[in-house]
Amino acid sequence: MTGFGRKRGWIFAGVSAAALIGVMCTAPATAQGVNLSGVEVRGNQRIDSATVLTYAGLTPGQPVSAGELNAAYQRMVGSGLFEDVDLDVSGSRVIITVDEYPTINQISIEGNRRINDEALQELINSQPRRVYSPTTAENDARELTNAYRQAGRLEAVVVPKIIPRSQNRVDLVFEVSESRVVEIERIGFVGNRSYSDRRLRQVLETKQAGLFRALIRSDTFIEDRIQFDRQLLTDFYRSRGFVDFEVLSVAPEFSRERNAFFLTFNVQEGQRYHIGNISVSSEVPGLDPTAYRNILRIKAGQTYSPARIEDSVSRMERKALQDGLDFIRVDPRVTRNDRNQQLDFNFVLTRGERIFVERIDIEGNATTQDRVIRRQFDVVEGDPFNPREIRESAERIRALGYFSDAQVDAREGTQPDRVIVDVDVEEQPTGSLTFGVNYSVDDGPGLAIGLSERNFLGRGQLLNLSIAAGVDNADTALTFSDPALLGRDLRGTVDLYYRTSNNFSSDFDTRELGLVPSLEFPISENGRLELRYRLSQDEIKDVDFGYPDDSNDIGDNGSSAIIQREEGDRITSAVGYTYTYDTRRVGLDPNTGFQFRFSQDFAGLGGDNKYVKTTALLGAETKVWNEEIGLTAQLQGGSLNFIDGNSRVIDRFRAGNIRGFSRNGIGPRDLTATNEDALGGNYMAALSLEADFPIGLPEEYGFRGGVFFDAGSVWGLDDTAGTGGEVDDSFHLRTVVGASLFWTTPIGPLRFDFTKALDKEDYDDERTFDLTVSTRF
Template sequence: MFGVLKKTSYITLAMLIVLFCSIGQGLAEEAMTASQADGSAPDIIASIDVSGNKAVESDAILERMVTKVGQKLDRKRISRDVRKLYATGFFKDVQVLGVVKADGRHLTIRVVENPVIATLEFDGMNELKEKDVKQRTKLKAGHIFNNPELHADITSLRKAYLKKGYYQVDIQPIQKMREDGRIDLTMKIIEGEVTRIKRIHFIGNEAFDDTELAEAIASRTTDLAAWFKDTDVFDRKRLDADRQMLLQHYMNKGFLDARVESTLLALSPDKHWFYVTFSIHEGPQYQVSAINVSGDLVPDRETLMALMQLKEGELYSLEKLRNSINDITTRVGDEGYAFATVTPLFQRFPEQKRVDITLDVEKGREVYVERIEITGNLKTEDKVVRREMRQLEGARFSSSNLETSKKRIGRLGFFDDVRVSMPRGSSPDKVDLKLGLNEKSTGSWTFGVGYSQLEKIFFRSSLKQNNFLGKGYATSLSGDIGAKTQNFDASITDPYFLGEDLSASMNAFKRQSRLQTITSYKENSYGGGVGFGVPIIESLTYNLAYQFTQTTIFDVLLPASAVLLSQVGKQTTGELSQGLTWDTRNSSLTPSSGSVITGSMGAAGLGGKNRFITTSAEARSYFDLGEGFVLNPGANISYIKGYGGRNVPINRRFSLGGIGSVRGFDSAGISIRDPLTNDLLGGNKSATANLNLFFPLPYMRTSGFRGVAFADAGEVADFNQNLSFAKTRIATGLGIEWLSPVGPIGVSWGFVLRDRQGDLRKKFEFALGTAF
């Protein structure tokens, strides 16, 4: 009985399974029939609308989407479109909604836009220039706000502050919503103080102590000198340079295998101080046991060995090795081998602490310059550049001539950069010399109102063009109008007169002086002249000039000196002068290296009534001490004497004092005066000596300002006297110079160390148009 029931149950279960399968198959067939009847319309996109957008056009949104009307619905494609719309940064929310109708699916792209930035301000930013920051930021007024760009801008700002050593900086964005939906965005910045270096430590150094190594790098711990130069402010780029400077220090002392293994940095919890540790591996100190050259010995072995700065028996020096390689490469290049290479080969003997060095020369092919192509000179004529070239077309290549050409083009002052490339010419032994130039502005017009202790308020205007018409002509027109003086000048110079290596210039001037408190008389003068300059060698020039001047002395304050009264009235002077100038300065405006030495002689008598002769000599040198420090010693001596029974004009006699001669003394404060009337007469001989130390001012390194510490000495002697050190006036002091658009502006505080009775002191002085 039980078996029959069990069998009946199995049969019943099987029948139920068959029934359900039949019903499912029928439903599936019915659904398939319905789908075929309407053509699968619900899966086709019938329309796409956009809602919620105000600033961004609907067409712009639809254009960014891959999903289009008429396509079959693809949810993965729609997800990608949503991510793409988010990536634009225009929206903070994107939703896709759909409605199924008989004709298909109708989609709606619902967006919530990010607000438009009405204003963008930076509050508390003092160390960075707002103009520069706004050029770098991605968020700008009128643009749509979005968080990724906000975070990118905050990161960019933070990096800019870190470069300046501000590790305490905090930047907080503040958004204020307007009624119209726009926002005012303010970057609230708390700069904090700069993070400075508290300690510099060295590990692994045995040959040199910490003090010597600390002097070899640029970074410094905090002290007065470091504060003045900002070298105690933490700077990662400077720290990278310190690693190289340490390495060079060791290698210049014979440690060929030295290396800086690591640099450890520790920042104090309050972010005020950095602690820097250099880990150093010194290795043995090598002595040069043999030095030689091999390979292509051009022009010959003796010539190349004479250029070797490293000598046998000396300690190895990386600096001397580099100089030797450069000198040999240049010398081989002078033989026409433009692509010569010099490779140092070392054979070390660590146990004996010696090294053999061989410089292997590979001359490459000898080449001639087929063509010289100049690009980038949009205004300057080709001939202005070509006449400075010492490497000529058709000539054999010369490294020295090419380097001289680059320096001469750079000294024109017309270009920011001179780039050289040498592609292959029409044959293997020829190259084309291509000069890529980047022109800069060479003209200026300035107008200014100034103040000086002498003039009080005065006006100055000047119009200059150093590359007039693109022909290299230097033109200048200037005028000063003050309560005591009026000066007008005009000049033009052609550096290559008539196409020859000969400079020619013309000038005209008019002066009015009412300085009776200083000179006891008034003076009017005008005149003009011509000058010529002939280069003798690269840095030596011969100058010849003629100047005609008419001067009127009047309104002499009585009682007056007999010498002064004898010169009242009109005077005329025709003066012919000649001189030599040796100039190797790297800049005529703010030189940091080189020298300028001048010697001149002149005689008045070629036209005019005055008769006198004059001689002078001046020398100034400039030594770059690094970090913006420049040492500038200089000296001048001058002499003048009348002849033919004529006295020297009173306005041509010598007096000293003030910026440009002996600071700490008033203008003409060192002179010869009439013992009875105290009238300023001047002397016929003078001498000065100056020592300037120019230095950068903190936080004003790129603004045209610089400071100067000076020591001046000077003396003036009369016709029957000799210059004497015992009578020499001495002063020292500090000053500030600004290379302003209207010319150099100088301020000095002078302290007299030695003077003589009758000298006029002036502790503080302000001058415009005069450099130290």
Template sequence: MGAPAFAQDVGSPTAQAPTYQPPTRIRNIQVIGNQRVEANTVASYLLFAPGDPYSEDRIDLSLKTLYATGLFADVIIDPRDGNVLIQVIENPIINRVIFEGNKSLKTDKINDEITAEPRSLFTRAQVQEDVQRIIELYRQSGRFGATVEPKVIEQPQNRVDLIFEISEGPVTGIKRINFIGNSEFSDRKLRKEIVTAESIWWKLFSSNDNYDPGRLEFDREQLRTFYTDRGFADFRVVSAVAELTPDQEDFYVTFTLDEGGEYRWGDISVETELEALNKDFLERLVNIQEGEVFNSSQIESAIDNLNFAAGTSGYAFVDIQQDLRLDRDSKTVDLVFNVVEGPRVYIERIDIVGNTTTLDYVIRREMELVEGDAFNRILLDRSRNRVRALRFFEEVEIEETQGSSPDRAVVEVSVKEQPTGELSFSAGFSSADAFLVDLSITQRNLRGRGQLMRFVIRASSNRREIDLRFTEPRFLGRNLAGSVELFDVIIDFLDEAGFRSTRTGGQVSLAFPLTQNTNLSGRYSLRSESIEFPQENQCDQVLQSSLDNTLTAQNTQLLSLCQQVGGRLSSILGYTFAWDRRNDPITPTGGFDFRFSQDVAGVGGDVRYLRTDVRGNYYKGLFPGVIASAALSGGYIRGWGGDPVQVNDRYFKGNFEFRGFDNAGIGPRVINYVADSGSTLIPTGTSGGVDGRRQALGGNLFGLAAAEVSFPVGVPQLLGSIFIEAGTVGLLDEDFQYNIVIDPGTSGLTAGASCEGVTTASVICQRTIDTLDPRVTAGASIFWESPFGPIRFDFTQPIVKQPFDDRQSFQFTTRTRF
């Protein structure tokens, strides 16, 4: 900045005091040097205008304001006796951003971290900040020797090409992790508890074997949690130091620990003056026993229980203060929870951010709080789960900040959209279904309104399906979900049960909540059903022979299918009651869910039955990443009005519903028995004869139980589990049970349930086996989120089985989307 110098003669003793002169006024403003920025834009940043008195302070502030815009590399303001000349040199525009030498990091990843981009302003300060960001990015990937040199190539029209020349340097690994001061746990054990890992040649895909200061801080907390969960209440990490090796290629990481001693819980109590809360009841919720080994995680669990109890008793605002008292002489920890009512805070505003597709009201209607309501953490947590349950968002976070006053809060719901529309083609192979083809067009958030539209074409070796569904989650503007579905399904059980069924029709349903955790849905289905099988051209003769009482043994086995062949209309009215108390709708680690369904066929149509199904699941987190679950399910169907249950309405279980057995692998079936050389009846096939497993018949009742523990296996994208399952299928209608003898020399039909009297090797006794004997299997599963799609492997071993069951000791499924 240039400014006129005002001189005053102070050397002469006869100098007179200056007479008052009015300040010089600014007469005119002229801008020169600008190329892209308009002169009026420059003038808009000035703190003076023509006609204003001249002021050094305003000139100086205007200069700083122009620099702060970032538009100019240099600015000179020359007042020139009231004719102000403003000379500017504009910052160049970045034409291109180029990276050279980056091999381990993709250009897109670096671009995401820096601010420089084409058509943005070039400033040297901003470039230096970007250089530091790139270096930090390389350090996080384990390359501490990386250097970045920015270069600028000037182009016409005040543009520049910005080039970052990168020298990545070698990967800086972790040569050794040492622990000092540990006596209770070995170095090897402690290394397993932290995230940072030593560099080993065979850990090709690990990213934790390089030095990261942020990861080291996380490891300190991991060690503290590990020790305090095992009784060491005064444990502390004295220091965590990383030293670079002389060759600058690796780090030595050293944790210095002060383990302290092992403590046990002493006196545990809860203090409160809130009238609606019973002190004894609260102490029972704490679930910490005196004399047990101290475990810090139990404190957080106890606080959650106390918060929940206070919330259910009407106290939305409670402050739970914990008072830990360590007695180093007796090695005990006394704990007192003080439950006091906190200050009341009200919600001033709810802001929704991050939703680029989903409309605001779709999110707001899942919130259990609105503006003006009293702040309630429990209701906010429930709201987050409800928003997550929409499955529209990859991330959902709810944070609160102080509003316009201390008793006002602003709630911000931050979401990150994930794709909800999908056009996919999946193909794969399953050891159970042989092949799988899946073509679907799905939009789970149609027009951002939360509506579902799905069109599916699905095929496997024993199922082909076309399905079109539309769901409006707020039908008629109410908390009522309405759905319409059209379908055409072919179920092929020719190999397992000797028949194929076709279902074509539609369904309408309505669902609404009963309470916070329960809902009820009703539905009506109308469908045309048919059954066919390879020998159905013989049915006219078989049915006539049955009427004439001339049925042969060979045709008896066709009679039950012939009686069901052809088309019929099913009119079905049903409902489902659901109770969901899981702590997370996507990856639960606690709680349970329960479903009870009933369907009545016979409200018109040709089929009459009552079907009842129940299913429940229980989840319990054992350790971080380790989740135990138990499942119980069962169903019973019975005809009414004199109608038996047709084969296509029965339960066929196996495959992934009951791991360890093939499709329709358990349940009632027809077995062939023959006499061996010693006149002992054995199933055919057990001594080298024909296959002893005849057609599966399905059952009117089933029950399944399973227990499973899933856990990480230490490799990214891999999850393992061990499980045990038990189940049974049976109670076939008597109309479809028979025991016959097939003798090539006669057409006799007499035989008891045990096929007594069959002693000739050429004679076959067909027997219907229908028992509720349980089956039990145990096994392990591996889940792999591979680059080609999810793959699941199941390995099973029978514990209890029947000789005529159709077993399957290994099965896998994979699908690839492209």
């Protein structure tokens, strides 16, 4: 008797040489082929004999050779069902003896603390109640190890083990040794001359380990992130005119203790180039390039930036479509002048290929509706195909924030002049539930709860509920917003709020209940207009009216007589608008932004109040000294003009825009009242100048310094009767200087302000220190 066999642990290769020799020597007829009288299967428990014979492919009554027996053996081993396979030839019979792989009873992961079971289970292909495969188990262990490497635990080890159970079953256990996180201790640069290491480190996604190394994940070494950082550096330099910039190499090095990485980027900056001569020409008969030259925003002398060129090309191609000209393409042809470090551009209008969009296929969106993705495209089926528009649409899809990955590609359609646009997205969670603790110098400590869904019911709508409660105030707000109302670039929003507070004074309270529906839409490239309606009930209550003094001395008259007259509730029905012009959305200049905002509200469409309230803001920001120092300027003002009746303290402006004073620290004040109430003013003006800069600490700690100068005033009242003439509502300029400490933390950007008032009134409520969340205008 001779046999073909595989014992436990043999490589998935073939039949042993000894078995082949035995067949050839003891059964030579088999080599020429003998008729099988029968095939017998032994050892199978879970798999029936017919299945085994199907894999073997041996048919009784047919001739069989040694080569065919070897092929039968290979097929059975390759099925992955058997741990051992033996083929024994006895005369004209073949006996197949198998040892089946066990089935998996259950799968467990042990030793993991940093990554939970749910996240790791998603990476495992082995499944309970299926046949155990050592190869699959080893691949699963490799995937789990890679997950730990992506988390910065480079020395993590995952070992698959089996525990035998009854009835040929096993428990599959992945034993995890997590190891410690390997952090990036230092990021350095070689070859940079124009920008400091500190500035370049701000560009990278990877960060150095700092104070919050236990919370920040971006300071771990991940190889895939390094490639992304190379692209970020390239984009940073190219947008600032360095057309020849190149990252030559990235060298990661282990520390001597092998517990940290030192990362060095070797870069070659090249020279900074500016834009030289600009011209527009046409290769399309009858197409006049003059009108296209007039719409360009690019100018000679500006620093070269790919974004400026891309913007110019997009403008001209959009104009061609508006003029009814399809398939017009703009080819920016550059002439390089190394001597003057200039790039001359000739934008050539050409006729592109006549290719149409056959259809747009969207996959991967289990929750998000197709129309949410489709409205990011400016083209539909049947429109001319423009690769530039497809790329811009892909960027808009990614900017939604609904997807962890979004790929947009074009492939040939059913005809040569047709393309199919494939959109493949991978959804990510868009809802959040937050709990927080906040602190305000004015209001003290408080609690905040927030529930938000940015892709409500997969329609791309926002639903947000926030509840904040402090020692002296409470604020509840419900917001619903649709960014594409009626399928157009029209944002529809409904705000419902309820607020209670005594933050105006400790001697009276306020209650506000309001509903504000609004519509917002673009009216120019950088300008947007919001139209709104507000219906609210605003109440002043629990005013301190004082009490008479039985000693016939001056009595305690509590709050100001002005506030006493304003107690009660009023209904406000008002329509309003806000126009915003913001160049920061364009991104053509990475260092400079400009914003103008003008707003008016007209009350009197019913209700108790009739007034016109106007506010305006003008702001600008830029970076200087190789982008190390940020400069910000802001000028704002407001007026409240009541047409019928008098304004109330709940409606008037306060001093929140001028630092160095409490919220109601400046403006008209009734000094005859025992409480010396701050009354607010009908007019407000404020100027703020600020600079922020590095203070020498390692940037991974998140600290920057700043200085600022504020000037402004709050003034003007409708009625000062009954106050004894001690209310001064004239314009009095206040000026403040201060120093700031900015601290970027995992809970948000904090700022600490230390102030000194240069000009103030004796009755002003000055504040020399303030802690706030850092914001931009």
